[in-house]
Amino acid sequence: MVVELTVEQARRIAVRAQALEAERPGGVLDAIDRLTFVKVDPVSAIAPSADVVLWSRLGEAYDPAEVTAGLEVDRTLFELDLMVRPMDDLQIFRPMMRRWPKHERTRNWIEANDAFRRDILIRLSGSGPLPASEIPDTSAVPWSSTGWTNDRNVTIMLECLMMRGDVAMSARRDGQRLWDLAERVYPEVPELEASDAYVQRNERRLASLGILRERKAGGSPAEPIDTRGIGEPAHVEGLRGTWRVDPAALEHVDKPLAERTALLSPLDRLVFDRKRLEELFGYEYVLEMYKPRDQRRWGYWAMPILHGDRLIGKVDATADRAAGVLRVDAIHEDEPFTRDLVEAVFGELDSLAGWLGLEIGGRAVGLA
Structure with a gap:
C-alpha cells in the first residue's frame, strides 16, 4: 500500500526527523544519534558548520567541548571520513x-x-x-x-x-x-553480514531525513542513500514519482508541529539536497561563497531561516571576532515577515551571538 501525503505532511516529517521542533534533543549524543552524523567542514564564517548544526538543535546550551569529549575521552562518538557519528553506529x-x-x-x-x-x-x-x-x-x-x-x-x-x-x-x-x-580507538562490536549492515545504514539515513525520493543513490555524494525497498512507499500530493518514508514518522504524521524558528548552516542536511528542498519546501537556495561578491544574491554564508515547517528567508551574517561582533548585513524575506517573525528571527540571532560570545551588530539590526 502506498501512503498518500500532502506536501505539508511531508515537510513536517522532514523537520521532525532533523530534530528541529520546539522540543530540543537531550544533549549532544542524542542530537548526533538522531542526525546520524554531523559533517566536519573547515569553513567558519560563523563557526564550524558542525557546531552551527548542533547549536541550531541545542541552542546556547551547546558546548563544542562535549563533542571533543565524546570523540577523545568517552568514545561515545567516532569520526569517519570527516563525519562525526555515534559510536553505536x-x-x-x-x-x-x-x-x-x-x-x-x-x-x-x-x-x-x-x-x-x-x-x-x-x-x-x-x-x-x-x-x-x-x-x-x-x-x-x-x-x-x-x-x-x-x-x-x-x-x-x-x-x-x-x-x-x-x-x-x-x-x-x-x-x-x-x-x-x-x-x-574503537570498541569491539558485533559482526554483521554486509547485506544486513547495508540495509541498516540506509534505514538509519532515511530515519534521519524522514522522507526521500525512491532511488539508488540519493542524498549527498559523501553520504549516498539507497532508498529502494526500505521504509514505506509514498506519494506526495502534487509531486511526481514515489517517495520513501520512515515508518516511525507516519505514527505522528497528523500531529501538529511544535513550531520554532531556527537559523541553519548552509550545509545543514535539511537544506543540503537542493532538489528535495525545492520540491518539499518550495525554497530556492544556492551557497554563494564561491561566487564573486557582485554576483551574490544572499551573501557569502547566508543562513536559511526555518519557521515551523516553512523556510521563509535567509540571514547574511558573519562572526567578526576581532571586533567582537556578530555582523548581520542583510535579512532576505522569501515571504513578508510579520512583526512576530521579525522578533523570532532576531531572538535566534541574539541566541547565536550569545553562544559565540559576541555582540550583535550590522546594517540589518535596525529591522528589529
Whole structure:
C-alpha cells in the first residue's frame, strides 16, 4: 500500500526527523544519534558548520567541548571520513570497511605501497597517536592528483587505512588529526553480514531525513542513500514519482508541529539536497561563497531561516571576532515577515551571538 501525503505532511516529517521542533534533543549524543552524523567542514564564517548544526538543535546550551569529549575521552562518538557519528553506529560501518575500497585505482595504489602501509601501522603501534606530519613518507608510488592531494602520500594512506578500519582518528590538536590503530580507538562490536549492515545504514539515513525520493543513490555524494525497498512507499500530493518514508514518522504524521524558528548552516542536511528542498519546501537556495561578491544574491554564508515547517528567508551574517561582533548585513524575506517573525528571527540571532560570545551588530539590526 502506498501512503498518500500532502506536501505539508511531508515537510513536517522532514523537520521532525532533523530534530528541529520546539522540543530540543537531550544533549549532544542524542542530537548526533538522531542526525546520524554531523559533517566536519573547515569553513567558519560563523563557526564550524558542525557546531552551527548542533547549536541550531541545542541552542546556547551547546558546548563544542562535549563533542571533543565524546570523540577523545568517552568514545561515545567516532569520526569517519570527516563525519562525526555515534559510536553505536560503528557496527553498521565495519562490514563496509572490510570491503573497501571499491575503486580499482585506489586498491592498486594501496597494493603498490604495501611496505609503506606496514611502516605506518608499525610506527603507530609503537608511537601512536601521531599527526601525519610525524609519519615518514616511505611510499614507492606517489599518489597523483590534479588537486591538493597530489603527492600527499602519508595523508592519503592514513585516510585509506581509516576507511579500511585499520586506523582511526584518535583526537585533534591544533587543527591536525592524530591517528592511532583502530583497535585502540574503537570498541569491539558485533559482526554483521554486509547485506544486513547495508540495509541498516540506509534505514538509519532515511530515519534521519524522514522522507526521500525512491532511488539508488540519493542524498549527498559523501553520504549516498539507497532508498529502494526500505521504509514505506509514498506519494506526495502534487509531486511526481514515489517517495520513501520512515515508518516511525507516519505514527505522528497528523500531529501538529511544535513550531520554532531556527537559523541553519548552509550545509545543514535539511537544506543540503537542493532538489528535495525545492520540491518539499518550495525554497530556492544556492551557497554563494564561491561566487564573486557582485554576483551574490544572499551573501557569502547566508543562513536559511526555518519557521515551523516553512523556510521563509535567509540571514547574511558573519562572526567578526576581532571586533567582537556578530555582523548581520542583510535579512532576505522569501515571504513578508510579520512583526512576530521579525522578533523570532532576531531572538535566534541574539541566541547565536550569545553562544559565540559576541555582540550583535550590522546594517540589518535596525529591522528589529
